[in-house]
Amino acid sequence: xxxxxxxxxxxxxxxxxxxxxxxxxxxxxxxxxxxxxxxxxxxxxxxxxxxxxxxxxxxxxxxxxxxxxxxxxxxxxxxxxxxxxxxxxxxxxxxxxxxxxxxxxxx
Amino acid sequence: xxxxxxxxxxxxxxxxxxxxxxxxxxxxxxxxxxxxxxxxxxxxxxxxxxxxxxxxxxxxxxxxxxxxxxxxxxxxxxxxxxxxxxxxxxxxxxxxxxxxxxxxxxx
Amino acid sequence: xxxxxxxxxxxxxxxxxxxxxxxxxxxxxxxxxxxxxxxxxxxxxxxxxxxxxxxxxxxxxxxxxxxxxxxxxxxxxxxxxxxxxxxxxxxxxxxxxxxxxxxxxxx
Amino acid sequence: xxxxxxxxxxxxxxxxxxxxxxxxxxxxxxxxxxxxxxxxxxxxxxxxxxxxxxxxxxxxxxxxxxxxxxxxxxxxxxxxxxxxxxxxxxxxxxxxxxxxxxxxxxx
Numbered sequence: 318x319x320x321x322x323x324x325x326x327x328x329x330x331x332x333x334x335x336x337x338x339x340x341x342x343x344x345x346x347x348x349x350x351x352x353x354x355x356x357x358x359x360x361x362x363x364x365x366x367x368x369x370x371x372x373x374x375x376x377x378x379x380x381x382x383x384x385x386x387x388x389x390x391x392x393x394x395x396x397x398x399x400x401x402x403x404x405x406x407x408x409x410x411x412x413x414x415x416x417x418x419x420x421x422x423x424x
Numbered sequence: 425x426x427x428x429x430x431x432x433x434x435x436x437x438x439x440x441x442x443x444x445x446x447x448x449x450x451x452x453x454x455x456x457x458x459x460x461x462x463x464x465x466x467x468x469x470x471x472x473x474x475x476x477x478x479x480x481x482x483x484x485x486x487x488x489x490x491x492x493x494x495x496x497x498x499x500x501x502x503x504x505x506x507x508x509x510x511x512x513x514x515x516x517x518x519x520x521x522x523x524x525x526x527x528x529x530x531x
Numbered sequence: 532x533x534x535x536x537x538x539x540x541x542x543x544x545x546x547x548x549x550x551x552x553x554x555x556x557x558x559x560x561x562x563x564x565x566x567x568x569x570x571x572x573x574x575x576x577x578x579x580x581x582x583x584x585x586x587x588x589x590x591x592x593x594x595x596x597x598x599x600x601x602x603x604x605x606x607x608x609x610x611x612x613x614x615x616x617x618x619x620x621x622x623x624x625x626x627x628x629x630x631x632x633x634x635x636x637x638x
Numbered sequence: 639x640x641x642x643x644x645x646x647x648x649x650x651x652x653x654x655x656x657x658x659x660x661x662x663x664x665x666x667x668x669x670x671x672x673x674x675x676x677x678x679x680x681x682x683x684x685x686x687x688x689x690x691x692x693x694x695x696x697x698x699x700x701x702x703x704x705x706x707x708x709x710x711x712x713x714x715x716x717x718x719x720x721x722x723x724x725x726x727x728x729x730x731x732x733x734x735x736x737x738x739x740x741x742x743x744x745x
Contacts, residue, residue, distance in 0.1 A: 325469040327504065329650060329714055332617075336510050336653030336711045339518075343525035350528065359522060359531050360467045361515040362432040362504060370595070374588050381584070381612065390617035390657045393650055395716065396610040397434065397469060397502065398595065403443050403546075403604035408468040411446075415466060418450035421457065424466050436543060436607055439724075443546030443604045477702070481695050488691070488719065497550045497724035500543055502609065503717040505702065510653075510711035539683040541718065550724050553732075557739035564742065573736060573745050574681045575729040576646040576718060609718070611648065611683060617657050622682040625660075629680060632664035635671065638680050 320370045322400040323408055326377050327363035330389035341387060345380040352376070358408060363395075367408050370400065427477045429507040430515055433484050434470035437496035448494060452487040459483070465515060470502075474515050477507065534584040536614040537622055540591050541577035544603035555601060559594040566590070572622060577609075581622050584614065641691040643721040644729055647698050648684035651710035662708060666701040673697070679729060684716075688729050691721065 330341050346364065349357045355368030355376060364380075366373050381394045399406065416422055437448050453471065456464045462475030462483060471487075473480050488501045506513065523529055544555050560578065563571045569582030569590060578594075580587050595608045613620065630636055651662050667685065670678045676689030676697060685701075687694050702715045720727065737743055 323468055325467075329652060331650060331652065331659070332655060332657030334653060334655040336508065337521065338652070339521035339525055342522050343529070346522070346526055346529055357530060358468075359519060359529050360432075360469075360472065361430055361465075361518040362467075362470075362472050362506065365467065365469050370592065374592060378584065378588060381614065385614075385616060391613075391615040394610075394612040394614070395504070396608075396612070398608040398610070399469065399605075400595065400599075400608070401443065401605040402599060411468040412466060414444065414446035415449050415453070418446055419453055422450075422453055422466050423464060436545060438543060438545065438552070439548060439550030441546060441548040445545070477699065481699060485691065485695060488721065492721075492723060498720075498722040501717075501719040501721070503715075503719070505715040505717070506712075507702065507706075507715070508712040509706060537682055539681075550722065551735065553735035553739055556736050557743075560736070560740055560743055571744060572682075573733060573743050574646075574683075574686065575644055575679075575732040576681075576686050576720065577683075579681065579683050611716070613683065615657065625682040626680060628658065628660035629663050629667070632660055633667055636664070636667055636680050637678060 322370050322373055322398050323365065323367050323406060323411065324373045324396060324398045325363045325365050326380060327395045328380055328384065329393045330384035331391040331393055333389050341384045344387060345383045348376055348379045356408065365408055429477045429480055429505050430472065430474050430513060430518065431480045431503060431505045432470045432472050433487060434502045435487055435491065436500045437491035438498040438500055440496050448491045451494060452490045455483050455486045463515065472515055536584050536587055536612050537579065537581050537620060537625065538587045538610060538612045539577045539579050540594060541609045542594055542598065543607045544598035545605040545607055547603050555598045558601060559597045562590050562593045570622065579622055643691050643694055643719050644686065644688050644727060644732065645694045645717060645719045646684045646686050647701060648716045649701055649705065650714045651705035652712040652714055654710050662705045665708060666704045669697050669700045677729065686729055
């Protein structure tokens, strides 16, 4: 489907003096809550977001602003976009394809 | 703890003619199975691996070789290492820190 | 400066059967040419783009579409955004800061 | 060539209170200086390293330790490995392939 992507974002505030980042992450996730146009899932290394590429870039832009609003002066954001258009690709579907081939996989 | 890291790896074979990558991923995961010295978890966007930095780099090197053994001529591997030494950091603990602050988070 | 960022993008078409990617990259770069609102520089591992975050996300969205227009069915795009707001940050300035401290650095 | 790769690494100390990172980067680069077994080049967004995969992982491991030695308690390291085995791939060659197709490219 054109423009329906699965993406992963990881937002790292730099120079704040906080070694723990959970308070920044928790607030970034507020951007995603209650939205009907995207799905998301938190992992230990980032946030996976599924939706149209337009919407995904829009929410990532908003998430990227959050640490600045909490006092950070520098933010390094990493984004990986997986965009497949020959068939529907979803968070769940991507895991299932691997599980079919290797049912012992830990998820 | 020195050298205990949480890392995420994503291995992309290039030029194979396969739009789907699950058969490569399933085989990469074989490297991780049954090992006592690392933990791992598959996500829709990569594989998260926890253990000493030495062991994590060792298994990622092995995973990176897998697509070549299956016929790929080019592999692009992405790795993110999160290494925290002021307190113990684990896949589970990282999620829990965020859940405490935002219990409605989807995981 | 608010929203002035230095970013790096790397766009990987998957499943095309082409091991070499230069023809895709060359066409992605066309998106950047002649624009007055962003600067860019090609490196061996990606394209570095400098400008407002809005414009950078806009051109990256366009670059990400290019391989689909050339026949790819799947594209994996990696993006790193470095956004510093306590002082002006530029491609040239970032290199110079390191060169001052280590003049022997190869660039 | 088996195991000859072009990689890019970016090392981000977290929680140090330093918004600028050049003093960490300058010291990370010391690991690469004078080595005959790898080549490197600093870019505004990371360090590109070329050599055997074994050596590249070895130096990246050493570079990743540097911010801890300078007082950081957490380091997030990003690594991208481009490993092509159907033909020789080098930093210079990768740029040249694109320049042949688009001579106006800025580098």
